[in-house]
Amino acid sequence: MWECPDFFAALPGNTSGLDLSAAIPNRAKHVLKMSLDSCDKYMVGVYDLEADKFVPDNVVDDRRLWLRIDYGNYYASKSFFDAKKGRRIIWGWANESDSSSDDAAKGWAGIQALPRTIWLDSDGSQLLQWPVEEVESLRRNETNHQGIELKKGDMFEIKGTDTLQADVEIEFEPGTMDEADAFDPSWLLNTEKHCREADASAPGGLGPFGLVVLASDDMEEHTAVHFRVYKSKHKHMILMCSDLRRSSLRSGLYTPAYGGFFEFDLEKEKKISLRTLIDRSAVESFGGGGRVCIMARVYPVALVDDRGAHMYAFNNGTTAVMVSQLKAWSMKRAQVNVKKG
Numbered sequence: 001m002w003e004c005p006d007f008f009a010a011l012p013g014n015t016s017g018l019d020l021s022a023a024i025p026n027r028a029k030h031v032l033k034m035s036l037d038s039c040d041k042y043m044v045g046v047y048d049l050e051a052d053k054f055v056p057d058n059v060v061d062d063r064r065l066w067l068r069i070d071y072g073n074y075y076a077s078k079s080f081f082d083a084k085k086g087r088r089i090i091w092g093w094a095n096e097s098d099s100s101s102d103d104a105a106k107g108w109a110g111i112q113a114l115p116r117t118i119w120l121d122s123d124g125s126q127l128l129q130w131p132v133e134e135v136e137s138l139r140r141n142e143t144n145h146q147g148i149e150l151k152k153g154d155m156f157e158i159k160g161t162d163t164l165q166a167d168v169e170i171e172f173e174p175g176t177m178d179e180a181d182a183f184d185p186s187w188l189l190n191t192e193k194h195c196r197e198a199d200a201s202a203p204g205g206l207g208p209f210g211l212v213v214l215a216s217d218d219m220e221e222h223t224a225v226h227f228r229v230y231k232s233k234h235k236h237m238i239l240m241c242s243d244l245r246r247s248s249l250r251s252g253l254y255t256p257a258y259g260g261f262f263e264f265d266l267e268k269e270k271k272i273s274l275r276t277l278i279d280r281s282a283v284e285s286f287g288g289g290g291r292v293c294i295m296a297r298v299y300p301v302a303l304v305d306d307r308g309a310h311m312y313a314f315n316n317g318t319t320a321v322m323v324s325q326l327k328a329w330s331m332k333r334a335q336v337n338v339k340k341g
Contacts, residue, residue, distance in 0.1 A: 001036065002034040002035065002036050003034070003035040003036065003076065004034070004035040004040075004075075004076045004077070004078065005032070005033065005034050005035075006031075006032075006033040006034075006077070006078055006079050007030065007031070007032050007033070007047075007054075008020060008030070008031055008079055008081075008088060009024045009028045009029070009030050009031075009047070010028060010029055010030075010031060010088065010118075010119055010120040010127075011025060011027065011028050011029075011119075011120065012027070012029060012120045012121065012122055012123060012124030013120065013121065013122035013123075013124075014119065014120070015087070015117065015119045016086045016087060016119075017081050017082065017086060017087045017088030017089075017118075017119070018081070018088070019081050019083065020081065024049075029044050029045065029046065029057075029120060029124045030044075030045060030046065030047040030054060031043070031044055031120070031127065032045070032054055032056070033069065033077070033079075035075055035076050035077070036063075037063065038075065039068055039069075039070070039071070039074065039075065040068065040069035040070060040074060040075060040076070040077050040092065041063070041066040041067060041068050041069070042066070042067050042068070042069060042127065043056040043057075043058075043066070043067070044056065044057055044058075044067075044120070044124060044125060044126070044127075045057050057124075057125070062189070064188075064189050064190070065188055065189070067126065067127070068260065069090070069092065069127070069129075069293070070092065070113075070293045070294065070295050071191065071240075071242075071258050071259060071260035071292060071293065071294045072094075072242055072258040072293075072294035072295040072296045073094045073095065073097060073258075073295050073296055073297050074092045074093070074094055074113055074293075074295040075092060075093050075094075075095070076092065076093045077090050077091060077092030077093070078090070078091060078092075079091075079118060087117050087119075087132075088117070088118050088119065089115050089116065089117060089118070089132060090115070090116050090118045090129065091112055091113070091115045091116075092112070092113045092295070093110060093111075093112060093113070094110065094111050094112070094113050094282065094295050094297055095109065095110045095297075096109045096110060096297060097253060097254035097255070097297045097299075098250075098252070098253050098254075098297075098299050099252050099253075111282060113282075113284060113295050114131045114132070114135060114277065114284055115131070115132045116129040116130060116131055116132065116290075116293070117129065117130050117131075117132055117133075121291075126262075126291065128289060128290040128291060129286065129290040129293050130275075130286060130289075130290045131275075131277065131284075131286070135167070135277070136167075138167075138331045138332045138333075138334060139167055139329035139330075139331060139332075140329060140330050140331070140332055141160065141161065141162075141329060141330045142327060142328070142329050143158060143159070143160045143161050143326075143327065143328040143329070144326070144327050145158075145323070145325075145326040145327075146323075146324060146325055146326070147322065147323070147324065148313065148322070148323040148326065149320055149321075149322055149323075150209060150313065150314065150315035150320065150321045150322070150323060151315065151320045152203065152315060152316060152317060152318055152319075152320070153315075153316060154314065154315055155212070155312040155313070155314045156312060156313045156314070156323070156326075157310060157311070157312050158311045158312065158313065158326070158328050160328075161311065161328045161329065161330050162330035162331070163213065163214065163278065163308060163309045163310065163311045164214075164278065164280050164302075164303065164308065164309060165278060165279055165280065165330060165331040165332075165333075166213075166277070166278045166311065166328060166329065166330060166331055167275070167276075167277050167278075167328070167329045167331055168211060168213075168274075168275065168276050168277075168278075168311070168326075168327070168328045168329075169273070169274070169275045169325070169326070169327045169328075170210075170211060170273070170274045170275075170313060170323060170325070170326050170327075171271045171272070171273050171274075171323070171324045171325040171326075172209055172210075172227065172271065172272045172273075172274070172321050172322070172323060172324075173270055173271045173272075173321065173322040173323075173324045174206055174229060174266070174272075174319060174321050174322075175319065175320050175321070175322060176319060177206065177229065177231075177236065177266055177267070179205035179206050179317075179318060179319045180205050180206040180229045180230055180231045180236065181204055181205045181206070181228075181230055181231070182230065182231050183230035183231060183232045183237045187239075187261070188261060191239070191259035191260055191261060192256055192257055192258060192259055194239065194259060195239070195241035195243060195257035195258065195259035196243075196245070196257045198228060198239070198241075199224075199241070199243055199245075199257065200212075200224035200226050200241070200243055200314070200316060201316060202316070203316050203317060203318055204228050204317050204318070205229075205317065205318055205319060206228065206229035206317050206318075206319050206321075207226065207227050207228035207229050207239075207315075207316075207317045207321075208224075208226040208227065208228050208241075208315075208316050208317060209226060209227055209313075209314065209315040209316070209317055209321045210224060210225050210226030210227055210274060210313070210314065211224070211225045211226070211274060211276055211311070211312070211313055211314070212224050212225075212310075212311065212312040212313075212314055213225065213276060213278050213283060213309070213311050214247065214278065214283070214298060214300050214302060214303075214309045214311075215309055215310040215311065215312065216300065216301070216302055216309065216310070217310070220246070220249060221246065221247060221248055221249055221300045221301060221302060221309075222246055222247070222310075223242070223243065223244055223246070223247045223283055223296065223298050223300075224241070224242075224243045224246075224314075225240075225241070225242045225243075225274065225276055225283070225285045225294070226240070226241055226243070226314075227239065227240055227241075227272055227274070227287065228241075228317075229266065229272075232263070235263050235264060235265045235266070235267075236263070236264050236265070236266040236267075237261050237262075237263055237264070238261065238262050238263075238264045238266075238272060238287070238288060238292075239259060239260075239261055240259060240260055240261075240262070240274075240285070240287040240288070240292045240294065241257055241258065241259040241294075242257070242258045242259070242283065242285055242294040242296045243257040243258075244256060244257065244258070244296055244298055245257055247298040247299070247300055248298060248299045248300045248301065249300075249301055250299055250301065253299055255298075258294045258296060259294075260292040260294065261292070262287065262288050262291035262292045264288055264291070271324060272287070272288060273287070273288060273289055274286070274287055277331070278311075279331070280303055281297050281298055281299055281303060282295070282296070282297060283295075283296045283297075283298055284296070311328075313326060
């Protein structure tokens with residue numbers, strides 16, 4: 001069953017959105033998004049207005065291989081055209097992953113993920129997403145580092161930031177791609193399984209490297225958002241994981257290892273970017289400039305006790321990785337306008 005369908009036009013390589021009530025340019029593509037299998041998936045294709053017919057560019061029988069809006073806890077999204085700024089914005093829902101009794105005790109359940117600007121990449125084959133620019137108005141107390149070399153087993157603590165409400169942007173630059181392991185296409189059928197097997201503590205040729213958030217003093221609680229680089233036929237395949245299995249010492253929680261792959265020309269691009277926003281129980285990550293997005297819900301004891309937590313950039317791969325740029329901000333609370341009465 002398909003839920004919450006969405007259908008919109010987009011110009012490849014253009015971050016501006018298209019107003020569906022106006023004339024659509026000839027070279028525009030159309031995106032059909034649907035919610036099923038507990039996630040939001042989509043197809044890119046061509047819409048014939050006269051015939052009222054949508055034809056996907058690629059027809060894939062196995063829906064496990066369909067493109068996804070988000071590879072984590074994200075569902076029932078809907079996009080709209082923002083006429084004021086000429087962009088398309090998508091907004092999705094993230095439910096709770098603790099118990100129903102916890103929901104009853106809180107008196108509420110489920111949150112909205114951050115609103116994201118959404119557009120087609122330059123070849124019109126994949127959607128890219130990024131938090132709307134207004135989120136940056138909540139930043140304060142910037143921390144900035146450059147040129148940090150992370151050898152195997154290194155962890156660099158990011159200090160001076162409210163680790164429970166933070167916005168972190170990191171650029172990782174591998175020194176060499178020679179040690180990257182070979183890519184197995186069968187992994188695409190179950191990326192969560194592969195993230196469980198190739199977790200943040202399992203050394204690979206190139207990776208895992210990434211970010212550890214909401215970590216306790218002894219690291220018994222932590223959430224790892226990380227990359228692995230694999231050799232493919234033409235370009236590199238990048239695995240991005242958000243591993244929640246050690247996110248909390250509490251029992252009765254749903255703690256998967258989310259994951260998604262994206263193709264990347266590492267020889268050309270040189271750097272792999274990661275942006276992660278932490279808002280207490282929400283950890284929302286954007287990899288490779290928004291090629292893979294993973295929304296997660298976590299419930300570490302540190303949140304309940306309000307003890308604070310640690311945050312680290314790390315590398316557990318055999319090949320050293322350079323952090324060419326690391327920026328982190330504490331985040332203010334957003335002002336939410338609620339109409340009363």
